Amino acid sequence: MQLIGMLDSPYVRRVAVALIAAGVPFEHKPISLFRHIDQFSAINPLLKAPTLVTDDGTVLIDSTLILDYCVATVPAMRALTPANPQDLPRALRLAGVALAVMEKAVQQHYERALRPADKRHQPWVDRIAGQLHQGLAALDRELPPAGFIAGPLGLADIAAACALGFVTGTIGDLVDVAPYPNLAAFAARAEALPAFRAAPAVDGVTAALAL
Amino acid sequence: MQLIGMLDSPYVRRVAVALIAAGVPFEHKPISLFRHIDQFSAINPLLKAPTLVTDDGTVLIDSTLILDYCVATVPAMRALTPANPQDLPRALRLAGVALAVMEKAVQQHYERALRPADKRHQPWVDRIAGQLHQGLAALDRELPPAGFIAGPLGLADIAAACALGFVTGTIGDLVDVAPYPNLAAFAARAEALPAFRAAPAVDGVTAALAL
Numbered sequence: 001m002q003l004i005g006m007l008d009s010p011y012v013r014r015v016a017v018a019l020i021a022a023g024v025p026f027e028h029k030p031i032s033l034f035r036h037i038d039q040f041s042a043i044n045p046l047l048k049a050p051t052l053v054t055d056d057g058t059v060l061i062d063s064t065l066i067l068d069y070c071v072a073t074v075p076a077m078r079a080l081t082p083a084n085p086q087d088l089p090r091a092l093r094l095a096g097v098a099l100a101v102m103e104k105a106v107q108q109h110y111e112r113a114l115r116p117a118d119k120r121h122q123p124w125v126d127r128i129a130g131q132l133h134q135g136l137a138a139l140d141r142e143l144p145p146a147g148f149i150a151g152p153l154g155l156a157d158i159a160a161a162c163a164l165g166f167v168t169g170t171i172g173d174l175v176d177v178a179p180y181p182n183l184a185a186f187a188a189r190a191e192a193l194p195a196f197r198a199a200p201a202v203d204g205v206t207a208a209l210a211l
Numbered sequence: 212m213q214l215i216g217m218l219d220s221p222y223v224r225r226v227a228v229a230l231i232a233a234g235v236p237f238e239h240k241p242i243s244l245f246r247h248i249d250q251f252s253a254i255n256p257l258l259k260a261p262t263l264v265t266d267d268g269t270v271l272i273d274s275t276l277i278l279d280y281c282v283a284t285v286p287a288m289r290a291l292t293p294a295n296p297q298d299l300p301r302a303l304r305l306a307g308v309a310l311a312v313m314e315k316a317v318q319q320h321y322e323r324a325l326r327p328a329d330k331r332h333q334p335w336v337d338r339i340a341g342q343l344h345q346g347l348a349a350l351d352r353e354l355p356p357a358g359f360i361a362g363p364l365g366l367a368d369i370a371a372a373c374a375l376g377f378v379t380g381t382i383g384d385l386v387d388v389a390p391y392p393n394l395a396a397f398a399a400r401a402e403a404l405p406a407f408r409a410a411p412a413v414d415g416v417t418a419a420l421a422l
Contacts, residue, residue: 045349048311056300060303061307062275062307064273064276065303065310068303072296073299085284088280088283089271089280089284100257114335121327123325134258
């Protein structure tokens with residue numbers, strides 16, 4: 001299968017890291033939603049990253065649904081879901097908080113990157129910044145001080161680390177993450193793993209095929 | 212469990228309709244993200260709808276993860292996923308397209324509803340309007356001309372109908388849906404079902420408990 005999109009998107013990166021961590025082979029095409037519109041449009045005219053093209057040619061959209069597809073169809077992916085069903089609600093909660101952090105961080109990035117200064121709207125920025133900090137605080141409070149959420153690395157851990165990676169990498173000058181040391185230590189543990197290092201949060205291609 | 216959020220959100224509505232369609236009991240609290248901030252914040256300070264509070268008090272965020280939780284923990288919900296695994300990729304594709312339509316429609320709504328006129332940015336509006344129409348066109352082309360995607364009503368059908376319901380109900384003056392008659396007929400079939408009628412796409416409470 002093919003994963004389409006740049007790793008500077010936390011949504012693309014969470015899928016890439018998950019596939020690499022589970023040892024699932026895939027081809028990564030780092031095509032930009034902004035700089036390579038014609039090329040992206042030929043694969044998916046909705047211009048949404050990540051896009052996953054399955055081996056039978058189905059074009060999937062939405063990182064969570066893409067991961068649902070992978071878990072349902074690739075047995076190795078199940079190692080990234082809680083082995084104990086009792087851990088599922090907490091894992092899904094923290095994945096949801098991580099997705100909210102990604103969304104609010106992307107909105108803050110877009111407000112600055114895609115609008116001239118006179119089209120930015122401070123009440124909107126204040127609202128999403130408040131939500132972003134609530135999300136970071138929840139992750140900082142609820143993530144484990146050692147190890148990962150449900151034992152081995154899982155999808156929720158990957159989402160949480162990718163969320164913080166996007167915040168610090170893309171809007172780090174706007175958001176002070178000093179109040180969230182437990183989240184930072186958690187993300188550092190994740191970022192040290194081979195699967196994260198193979199899919200760095202920058203423009204570029206995964207090192208997946210070289211693993 | 213409790214579902215928190217207004218049914219004018221297509222994300223809240225897709226969860227409500229799914230729970231009702233599967234016969235899962237829940238309490239609906241139609242609390243607004245904008246008009247009842249203090250009340251919402253007391254339940255979920257991230258201010259994200261839908262929020263699902265599970266019976267053990269876990270506060271879940273993100274409509275897709277909430278539905279993943281329900282499918283994993285409530286046996287009746289499995290009737291809303293494809294019985295034949297071969298139907299899964301197409302169902303997930305169409306659910307993803309429906310989510311993209313919701314996202315672009317919400318972005319278009321927010322651009323108008325949450326910003327004064329001089330803070331709106333036409334290149335952004337043009338971009339998301341283009342994506343919205345690509346999504347509507349894909350649904351129109353790919354949804355079945357009779358019945359539902361994988362036989363009985365499922366999560367992807369619910370997402371597609373809720374997406375069109377939001378477009379016509381909230382930004383219907385901005386978006387011409389006349390080019391999408393197959394999608395309109397599909398959504399009309401869904402909207403005629405009791406589960407959809409019990410959770411209308413307007414401010415208000417589900418009729419779930421009266422079913």
